[in-house]
Amino acid sequence: MSSQVVVTGIGVCAPPAEGPAADGAWFDVRTQLGRRGYKYLPAACQYLLVAGRHALDDAVDCLDGAAEEDRGVVVGTNNGVAALHDEQDRTVIAEHANELSPVTAPFGAVNVLTSRLSMEHGFKGISLTLTSPLVAGLESVQVGARAFAAGRSTLLLAGAMEQAVPAPEAAAPEEGAVVLVLEPPEQAEARGATGYGRCAVRTLLLPHGLTGTARERAEAVLREAALSLGADQVPVYALLDDSPVSELVAGAVPAAVGPIRDAGPPAAGSLTPMLRLADRLRADDGDSLLVTAAGTGNVAMVRIWRTAGSTPRRSAGC
Amino acid sequence: MTGVAITGLGVVTCHGSGTRALWDAMMAAPVTDPGPVPDPYANMDVPVVQGVSDADLPAESQALAKTSRLALTAVDEAIADAGLPLGGPATAGSRIGLALGTCMGDASLHEQWRSDGGKPVARFTSALGVASEVAERLGPLSVTTTISNACAAGGFALGAAADLIRSGEADVVLAVGADAYSRVMLACFNRMGAVDPVRCRPFDLHRRGTSFGEAAGAMVVESAEHARARGATVHALVEGSGWTCDAHHLTAPEPEGTQIVRAMRAALDSTGADRDRIGCVLPHGTGTQLNDVVESRALNEVFGAEVPLYSLKALIGHTGGAAASVAAVAAALILRHGTVPPNVPIVEQDPECRVWLPQGRTTPLGFDRIMVNGYAFGGNNVSLVLAGAGG
Known part of the structure; x- marks a missing residue:
């Protein structure tokens, strides 16, 4: 039902957990990426490029067996260009489109940020940008598994990138990027790479205001998805908000191995669930199911089978 | 390999709502100029779009932002055309999926906040939540994806929908592409000097850029077996798709077209069809x-210069993330009628574009296979092959 992928590299570019609120001050583009060619990229793209470098370094020889046409990129984002669009739109309203910066005009389309990562490494396979609220990052892993199964790719960078939203008082801001190197299990095994572990992801979408039989049907869909990923076999960690959808998810997902464990609240975008996935992949007790849901109706579940004895290599943050 | 059937079609463009309206426009091939955007804050040199009239959208969706309204209009038609409704007896127990393609989503929500001089007071929501509105029609979805690969998003969504059927992750998938006017996007294209002040004139020597339109296309996609079991009419088959990336430039295509050739060939290879058997x-x-x-x-x-092209954007404008979805719906209609409609006339074909654009008359569809191409900024390329219901 849900194909598994092996995670052979992790790259994280995010502010320190104990640091100040997201405002970009923690990141220096010249130090992280170099003096030329990166300064005018949207911040989310800069974070993505750094995380991509870390992930490829971390996965060591992962490029050896994959031709450039078989290497792909799948990235989730919700607010990767929200701040840029806000700035551009205010310029148009107050002045004129001719006052827009020519170097940022191409980023009207968010997929250009993802494509910049494809360009950076010459990846000519698939390049997809996903934008489902909250779950787009985890969805990138699911889409990656599907791409392997369909023969569209043999090596993927899958990730999430976000930049603080222009209305921080109305949403918990998040900044940074996570990139995972994904490989099909048989390919990783062939090159002797055990990686951090295997993942399989389900994404679901529920309508609002469910009652009666519609609610029962939604509960059945949630339960089927959770059980298909082994929710009754491993600890369940959850990032849930205060929405009715999250309440429904919390009640429907079977948690046979102890109560559902709180993995913190989700924020404004798709980054936090991917940071938690990276955490689980690096944790000694990593075998688990991670569940997240939001008031939009979006739900994602990721099962993690951690490789016994694997230890974090260079998958450090910025 | 699992056969992937299209059993429902829905569409809305500047020529009206419904497949009948689209086909009538395709056959009439009118030269249609874009009109001024209904936006007093569109401070740019070429503030025009081929918009969808409010009269062509259901009044009950009026509270929603326009991309969602467009998507729902097309989805409602596709569901009815497929003989569903979802959640009814015909699909009881079926796993329903959604693959949505949109570039800007409901960007107009955020743009309206800014026009009004403020920010969201309650909760900041992504502009890309169109799928949530569609889910209200479909019930709980077992799998969903929203792809925002700019002007090729709808093509990737249809390819993804077919992959979901072939992988067995879903029994029925709604493949949808939708985009409405966005002030930010039109301003960015203006800033790049990429908006034609006349109209969208593909392959015309005098073209000066693109010109946007609003639209949505929706298709109900299911396995041929599932369609047969419920007695559904199959409009077309999704035989294959090829996805590549130029990895070359943020906005310009790689000049040799290496990766778009590879996308076309990958789509053909996945069908097992000979390139000489593409009818349009x-x-x-x-x-x-x-x-x-x-x-x-x-x-x-890939094809030589003998295959007829149907240049849809000349008729409806460049509809962004909806473009390849609407093109796929148009392809299904061409397959149904066995006829390639006349292209919207162009003044003078660019001699560097040595393609066959039949104008002024219809052309019989020589083979019942059609390729649909979709490309996007960032060098994201998708090609799809649709075949007639006979396969």
Whole structure:
């Protein structure tokens, strides 16, 4: 039902957990990426490029067996260009489109940020940008598994990138990027790479205001998805908000191995669930199911089978 | 390999709502100029769009932002055309999926906040939540994806929908592409000098860029077995798709077209069909200078210059993330009728674009396979092959 992928590299570019609120001050583009060619990229793209470098370094020889046409990129984002669009739109309203910066005009389309990562490494396979609220990052892993199964790719960078939203008082801001190197299990095994572990992801979408039989049907869909990923076999960690959808998810997902464990609240975008996935992949007790849901109706579940004895290599943050 | 059937079609463009309206417009081939955007804050040199009239959208969706309204209009038609409704007896126990393609989503929500001089007071929501509105029609979805690969998003969504059927992750998938006017996007294209002040004129020597339109296309996609079991009419088959990336430039296509050729060949390879048996191509053809030349050369390399093209954007404008979805719906209609409609006349074909654009008359569809191309900023390329219901 849900194909598994092996995670052979992790790259994280995010502010320190104990640091100040997201405002970009923690990141220096010249130090992280170099003096030329990166300064005018949207911040989310800069974070993505750094995380991509870390992930490829971390996965060591992962490029050896994959031709450039078989290497792909799948990235989730919700607010990767929200701040840029806000700035551009205010310029148009107050002045004129001719006052827009020519170097940022191409980023009207968010997929250009993802494509910049494809360009950076010459990846000519698939390049997809996903934008489902909250779950787009985890969805990138699911889409990656599907791409392997369909023969569209043999090596993927899958990730999430976000930049603080222009209305921080109305949403918990998040900044940074996570990139995972994904490989099909048989390919990783062939090159002797055990990686951090295997993942399989389900994404679901529920309508609002469910009652009666519609609610029962939604509960059945949630339960089927959770059980298909082994929710009754491993600890369940959850990032849930205060929405009715999250309440429904919390009640429907079977948690046979102890109560559902709180993995913190989700924020404004798709980054936090991917940071938690990276955490689980690096944790000694990593075998688990991670569940997240939001008031939009979006739900994602990721099962993690951690490789016994694997230890974090260079998958450090910025 | 699992056969992937299209059993429901829905569409809305500047020519009205419904497949009948689209087909009538395709056959009439009117030269349609874009109109001024209904936006007093559109401070830009060419503030025009081929918009969808409010009268063509259901009044009950009026509270929603326009991309969602467009999507729901197309989805409602597709569901009815497929003989569903979802959640009814015909699909009881079926796993329903959604693959949505949109570039800007409901960007107009955020743009309205800013026009009003403020920010969201309660909760900041992504502009890209169109799928949530569609889910209200479909019930709980077992799998969902929203792809925002700019002007090719709808093509990737249809390819993803077919993959979901083939992988067995879903029994029925709604493949949807939708985009409405966005002030930010139109301003960015203006700033790049990429908006034609006349209209969208693909392959015309005098073209000066693209010109946007609003639209949505929706298709109900299911396995041929599932369709047969419930007695559904099959409009077309999704035989294959090829996905590549230029990895070359943020906005310009790679001049040799290597990766768009590879996308076309990958789509053909996945069908097992001979390239000589493609009856028509719906090109990406945006009207931008280099794109049309590169795509023409790529088409020549794969097919020669003898395959008829149906250049849809000349009729409805460049509809962004909806473009390839609407093109796929148009392809299904061409397959149904066995006829390639006349292209909207162009003044003078660019000699660098050596493609066959039949004008002034219909052309019989020689083979019941059609290719649809979709390309996007960032060099994201998708090609799809649709076949007649006979396969």
